[in-house]
Amino acid sequence: MGARQERWSGPAYRFGVAGRVVLASLGSYVVASLLTALLSLTLPLVRSEAVTAATLLSFLVITLLALYVFAARSLGRAALTLGLVGLALAAALWLAGGFSAPGPAA
Amino acid sequence: MRQGFRQSMAWLHTWSGLVVGWVLFAIFVTGTASYYRTEISRWMRPELTAATADPARSADMAAAYLKRQMPDAAGWYVELPRPETPLIEVHWWKSLEGPFHNALLDPATGAPSTARATKGGDFLYRFHFELGMPPTVGRWIVGLCALVLLVSLMSGIVTHRRIFADFFTFRRGARTTQRRWLDAHNVVGVLALPFHLMIVYTGLVTLAPMLMPWGLVAAYRAEAPRFYVEAGLMADMRAPAGRPGTLAPLGPMVAQAIARQGEAPEAFAVYNPGDAAATAVATFEEPHGLAHQHPQITFDGETGAILGTAGMAPTRAASTTSTVMVGIHEAHFAGSALRLLFVLCGVMGAATVGTGLVLWGVARAPKGAEPAGLGLRLVRILNLGTIAGLPLGIAAFFLANRLLPPDLPARADWEIRIFFGAWALAALAGALRPQDRAWREGLGLAALAYLAVPLVGLATVGRSPVPAFDIAMVAVALLFGCAAYKAGRSPLGARAARPAQDLSGEEALRA
Numbered sequence: 001m002g003a004r005q006e007r008w009s010g011p012a013y014r015f016g017v018a019g020r021v022v023l024a025s026l027g028s029y030v031v032a033s034l035l036t037a038l039l040s041l042t043l044p045l046v047r048s049e050a051v052t053a054a055t056l057l058s059f060l061v062i063t064l065l066a067l068y069v070f071a072a073r074s075l076g077r078a079a080l081t082l083g084l085v086g087l088a089l090a091a092a093l094w095l096a097g098g099f100s101a102p103g104p105a106a
Numbered sequence: 107m108r109q110g111f112r113q114s115m116a117w118l119h120t121w122s123g124l125v126v127g128w129v130l131f132a133i134f135v136t137g138t139a140s141y142y143r144t145e146i147s148r149w150m151r152p153e154l155t156a157a158t159a160d161p162a163r164s165a166d167m168a169a170a171y172l173k174r175q176m177p178d179a180a181g182w183y184v185e186l187p188r189p190e191t192p193l194i195e196v197h198w199w200k201s202l203e204g205p206f207h208n209a210l211l212d213p214a215t216g217a218p219s220t221a222r223a224t225k226g227g228d229f230l231y232r233f234h235f236e237l238g239m240p241p242t243v244g245r246w247i248v249g250l251c252a253l254v255l256l257v258s259l260m261s262g263i264v265t266h267r268r269i270f271a272d273f274f275t276f277r278r279g280a281r282t283t284q285r286r287w288l289d290a291h292n293v294v295g296v297l298a299l300p301f302h303l304m305i306v307y308t309g310l311v312t313l314a315p316m317l318m319p320w321g322l323v324a325a326y327r328a329e330a331p332r333f334y335v336e337a338g339l340m341a342d343m344r345a346p347a348g349r350p351g352t353l354a355p356l357g358p359m360v361a362q363a364i365a366r367q368g369e370a371p372e373a374f375a376v377y378n379p380g381d382a383a384a385t386a387v388a389t390f391e392e393p394h395g396l397a398h399q400h401p402q403i404t405f406d407g408e409t410g411a412i413l414g415t416a417g418m419a420p421t422r423a424a425s426t427t428s429t430v431m432v433g434i435h436e437a438h439f440a441g442s443a444l445r446l447l448f449v450l451c452g453v454m455g456a457a458t459v460g461t462g463l464v465l466w467g468v469a470r471a472p473k474g475a476e477p478a479g480l481g482l483r484l485v486r487i488l489n490l491g492t493i494a495g496l497p498l499g500i501a502a503f504f505l506a507n508r509l510l511p512p513d514l515p516a517r518a519d520w521e522i523r524i525f526f527g528a529w530a531l532a533a534l535a536g537a538l539r540p541q542d543r544a545w546r547e548g549l550g551l552a553a554l555a556y557l558a559v560p561l562v563g564l565a566t567v568g569r570s571p572v573p574a575f576d577i578a579m580v581a582v583a584l585l586f587g588c589a590a591y592k593a594g595r596s597p598l599g600a601r602a603a604r605p606a607q608d609l610s611g612e613e614a615l616r617a
Binding site: 024025032033034036037038039040041045046047048049050051052053054055056058059060062063064066067070071093098 | 111114115117118250253256257260261264307310311314317318320321322323324325326333336337422423424425427428431
């Protein structure tokens with residue numbers, strides 16, 4: 001392997017791997033959680049159905065996000081994408097009332 | 107992480123599979139055994155005699171016992187006797203945070219059962235998703251490992267350029283050890299791939315309320331139990347009245363439930379049994395079909411009048427999808443032939459994990475006389491300790507059931523200590539022996555231990571209460587015997603038969 005080994009070891013490589021592991025686990029979970037909460041509030045279904053459908057989907061979302069984190073060209077790019085998607089979802093969830101104090105039961 | 111999509115996915119498959127592989131192997135093995143949980147429990151309590159018990163009378167006996175144990179409990183839960191489990195199992199608790207107490211009662215007398223104390227098949231079942239740890243910790247670890255497995259499966263799939271052609275490819279005369287292990291990994295992995303994907307996703311769904319509660323939290327806030335009522339899965343519970351009440355006899359309620367549903371309930375629960383607003387719930391076995399959805403009838407605990415029903419009407423699409431996912435994970439619907447197929451798929455799941463773990467070591471075996479590095483040695487020790495050690499622990503668990511004195515104090519705990527002790531000893535012994543001998547000895551010992559189970563059973567309690575269990579033990583013994591023979595012929599990993607010149611680890615996965 002020789003020269004190729006260089007790029008696949010060393011501190012920079014290790015930092016990249018560790019960063020992707022953290023991003024793939026925590027980042028994917030946070031983004032999937034935001035999406036699940038948002039869909040639970042906004043899917044045009046009965047409340048219990050929206051929650052169930054969103055929750056069933058969440059594990060696929062986590063998996064695809066984790067795969068993306070490891071497939072992305074660089075750690076920075078993956079972090080930026082997940083960060084932007086997460087921010088957009090958080091904003092949408094805020095608009096949907098997901099962060100407001102619990103109101104009277106619907 | 108390598109350049110290129112398929113290469114990074116191959117890298118991800120290799121490493122994500124490795125880090126959770128040992129836990130996954132244990133989850134697959136104990137989960138597969140759990141398909142025969144009832145039969146295992148029955149075998150482990152040879153004193154029981156098949157008897158038909160009256161469900162109404164059993165419920166009254168259970169209530170009398172529970173009233174003595176904890177009249178002011180938050181809940182009682184009574185599993186009524188069934189032909190295959192002629193016992194009344196009672197559970198009671200003061201708070202949903204636990205501790206949960208339980209006891210087995212003899213349906214003939216209502217007194218604690220005199221059958222030997224054992225956790226039976228329930229131990230393996232709970233180990234499958236709690237790993238013998240405190241429930242919340244164990245379930246989170248199992249949930250995380252399942253998520254990593256899903257990532258590993260998906261990355262493993264996209265690694266194959268021609269998945270359809272590879273599905274039907276098997277090179278019997280593969281030239282290198284590594285190639286042969288890769289083929290074995292692919293065969294068991296790809297042949298049962300639909301099962302692997304199904305079982306990991308549906309397994310995640312069973313843990314969903316804990317792993318992904320955020321949809322529920324966002325939509326229901328503090329009133330989470332409403333979700334289960336609205337989804338049609340649970341009956342509406344009354345809040346406790348806060349003043350003491352008198353619980354009506356359970357027998358007539360069970361009789362009403364039987365009259366209404368045409369079958370005996372499998373369980374009968376009472377919430378806040380000492381309160382004026384006690385609620386009793388009769389739960390029935392799942393009706394014919396895939397969905398894990400139990401019909402329920404609720405009663406006013408003080409008057410014995412029916413309050414309502416749940417789980418009887420068809421649920422909506424998403425709820426049905428969810429309950430069907432849990433249903434196909436547990437396979438309660440499956441008859442004996444289909445259940446055997448699930449078991450074979452489960453064994454292939456364990457084999458996929460096992461061959462993957464071994465392959466990691468084989469692909470990194472040092473060439474020539476170079477000593478193995480620390481990482482490789484650790485992986486080899488863990489591989490052997492898990493793949494041979496865990497099955498050996500289970501065999502020891504069964505042997506302990508037959509050999510420990512029936513009246514030993516804390517007997518059920520001793521069986522479990524012997525399970526972990528035998529596992530730990532096997533792993534330790536494997537770590538100290540030379541690699542190629544350790545495999546043959548570990549697998550051979552497992553074969554002998556499984557072969558000993560029916561023989562020791564015959565010597566101690568005589569005729570087996572579940573002959574099929576003994577046949578299964580012999581089959582498992584043969585499986586390990588074959589594995590030990592193979593391991594003796596071609597030493598695993600210690601020295602690859604020929605140095606793998608045509609492919610290195612990642613190239614093998616890319617092929």
